[in-house]
Amino acid sequence: MRAGPPGKWGDLSRRVASTLVLLGIGVLLAVAQGAWLRLGMAVISAVTFWELAAMTGWRRPARHVTLFGRSRPIALAAIAGVSQAVALTGLPLAWTALVVPIILGLPGAARRDRLTYAIFGAAILLVAFGLVGFRENYGLNFVLWLMGVIIISDTAGYFFGRVIGGPKFWPAVSPKKTWSGTIAGWIGACLMGLFLWWAGVGDRTLVWISPLVCFAGQMGDIAESWLKRRAGVKDSSNLIPGHGGFMDRFDAVTGAVLATMVIGLLTSLPVVN
Structure with missing residues (x-):
């Protein structure tokens, strides 16, 4: 653990960071509407997808299938962000865009982590989709x-x-x-x-x-x-x-x-x- 002093309360700063992120999301959802809200959720999806890719085999490109060259995690994150933005347009069947980064990312994931990548990737995209729906409908x-x-x-x-x-x-x-x-x-x-x-x-x-x-x-x-x-x-x-x-x-x-x-x-x- 890099942050905080050792001991029982050593990770308190991490908890504070978690709370600040949640508050930040709340502020985003409070002040953003329409296209800005969708853009914010798309960016969050892209950043989180980049982290997921790194933890499911993409951090060692020499051992796995190459789709986008050395910058493929960034490319996959960009695809996830665009797909999320498209899904949030509200157009008929636009939600099917959520499967695009899942399908494109599977060959580059470690063989043992492909199912893990698909499940966590779907969860990331659905959460952003759900938050926008909750904000606008409830x-x-x-x-x-x-x-x-x-x-x-x-x-x-x-x-x-x-x-x-x-x-x-x-x-x-x-x-x-x-x-x-x-x-x-x-x-x-x-x-x-x-x-x-x-x-x-x-x-x-x-x-x-x-x-x-x-x-x-x-x-x-x-x-x-x-x-x-x-x-x-x-x-x-x-x-x-x-x-x-x-x-x-x-x-x-x-x-x-x-x-x-x-x-x-x-x-x-x-x-x-």
């Missing part, structure tokens, strides 16, 4: 609730996990995540949903959907930790000096947004006024 407050669940879960999980400690949640993948911190995140998300319902700014479904979304965010964190261990890297990149890459800060958002999209397919999403 409103800013809905997105702020979603980001709030992630921030509260991460904050409660971090501090309670460090103070209480105890058994690890999944030590083989995420050695620092404890059951106490994980459960604290669920409780924090549930209390947030309960408060919003009590305050009259949301309906009662927030009470059970909030912890479910929280759990999905935690699984997003676990999934990205697994990917980094598989790739043999400590961070997804060094884009944020001392704090890793964008995927490191965006992992919980990925899980939470995907879960919310699935919930929306199965039942009505909560109303947040």
